[in-house]
Amino acid sequence: MVFEEQSWPEASAPTHFATAERSSPEELRLEAEACLGHPVAGFLMHALDGLVLILDAHRQILATNDKMLQVVDTADGCVMGRRPGELFGCIQVAGSPGGCGTNHACAHCGAVLAILEAQRTGKPIQSECLLTLRRGERTESVEFELVASPLAVGPHQFLAVVLHDLSAVKRRDALERLFYHDVANLMQGIRGWADLLASGASTSRDIAQKLAHLTDLLDRELKSHHAMAQAEHGELKPRVRAVLPLEILVDVGDLLSRHALARDRDVELLPAPEEQIHTDPELLSRVVLNMAVNAVEASFMGETITLSAQLEGPDIRFQVHNPGEIPADIRTRIFQRSFSTKGAAGRGLGTYAMKLFGENVLRGKVGFDTGPEGTTFWILITR
Template identity: 35%
Template sequence: MNDETMLMTWFAPAERAPESELVLQAQYFAEWNSLRAILDAVPDVVMVLNRHRQLVYCNEALLRLLQIEHRSSLIGLRPGEVLQCVHSVETVGGCGTTEFCRACGGTRAIVNSQQGQRTVEECCVLVQAGGAVEALDLRVWASPLDYRDEPFTIFTIVDIRDEKRRAALEQVFFHDVLNLVGALQGAMHLMALRVSEADTTSLDRIRDIVRYLAEEIKAQRDLMSAENNQYVIEPEVITSLQLLRELCVTYRQHYVAMGREIYLAPDAVDVELVTDVNLIRRVISNMLKNALEAIPVGEMVTLGCQMVGGQVQFWVQNPGVIPREVQLQLFQRSFSTKGARRGLGTYSMKLLSERYLQGTVTFISTAEMGTRFAATYPRTLQS
């Protein structure tokens, strides 16, 4: 409580505009036809709030969400009261004034917008729905708007429950599947101690397949983390030839290389890098796999490394030619020449290189030289 005339609050001011002010403000926006048309064309919920965080206008998306016909019943309410947040009735001041509101991303975003900052937040709101309490996961945007010499906030809400649930399921899935693969690898190690020498070749082949499976699962997990800006860079020291030799050994045993040759260029330079070895290995692995998949049995893929402008460039080349219509769509997330639900290879190469490794990925494909993909990186990854 700031003084005897003010309502008690734990966070945002509790005071509200008088009825006459609300009516006038609601009329401002009801008569602003161009803004109304724009807001009603937006599929997400949009509210216009006054300086007391009270709704003075909303778009049709909110009316559809609440299954009501007229805006008039919402004028003067705050966002939590509109959505029937369980905490909005705990104090006289309503939404934004309880202790819980201090942790609410929605209220924080609105308060920041009133200080001139465009803000994006996430918040989990517990709402009353049909006599039961339901949790809403929301992403909210709050942007300041000055109109008729008065401050307002454009407040936008998107339901991200599906996104949150998918992320949780993905995390559980990758954790559980990798645990199963780990258990399988442990069981195979015990089997290796007991099998005869004649059976070791078959067991080694199974062991390689399980290792490839584990690597593919981790690659998909890391790609999802990278897309969501959640991947944590871990720089290590490695030399370029060490990396290329490891990949040659690995992929000469891989099923995509059956009947095909992998050749390490003799003039490949050997330089030391400080980078995220896990990610750079994934990028070059994808280049190598794509090159092997693109050629017939009996052909050869060459990989190498050179210095370009003080940076390290890894390249992979095969004799094939990419059709022009395919070249125009490379690096798109869902495009693939390999059928439905494929197409993450070149996309992930570009995403990981540019967003995390401070590098670039390019390609050249002509009838004269074949196809060469190149990934160029700084020798030391900057924090």
């Protein structure tokens, strides 16, 4: 346990969810001494399997176990006084007026909700939370199962929070469900055309073309899932070559035309810069295609999906626009792994893959703008 002091937002800082109030450094020191000197707190930190945090009434850390210190960045030597999201490096902290727990997004954080509920009820609360963390230039999704339990130490009311990292299991399950879903759909199409060929109800040339399209899609799906697994482990390297921006848009438009919902939407490709860019065209196409599929699924019959590219100094921005607006309550969760507005198990990896490939591998910036005029997903990369 480290006792160095650090600066944090003022106690009177505004908040969009949980209270921003914090203990003073002296109050924290006295609370930490009481906590560390209590036999139950000591037992929890040394005997429990998992990552352990002891929090005070303002959700600030008083003590941790050694396992916690092995998995978080403590390079600045400061642990005491932080809140959980600040210790882990949650990306929402940067935009929070009063630190962890005070962002709009914190209203959907399983950890914050469990802590507040345990404080309110005085009972242990079990939950799961999905955090997106900043690791240098990379972002990383982690999923925890946690239990927040009230802990009385003399006159103090603390919380013992025990976390177990489920990231590997959740990642594998999500990828497996998505893989089986996508491959099963393609195999169903291949089987249907093969049966038609066997029945002699259509010309072999027509069927051969359909089967060639489906096997090409199947090959791309297999490569895409393999690439995602590699990217999650930081093992995927881009294969950079010169390509025209219009080639990316045409490739995406061609693949999008095979999407069932795209047949009832208008897909428009705007003129693109004629200057070559240097990137991995396959990975970039996957990012823009995920944006386009997301736009199709978020639009209605007869609406127009627009694909475009434009130069911005040394960079180029690829954009996909649809007329719909993203509801305010889900905007902060759009890029979280496994989050989906469609409610299907194993879905929701499309927007996550945009960030995974676009930022962690291509070293670009991925984001979106939304409002009454519609929604535009974009990727900005150096050309």
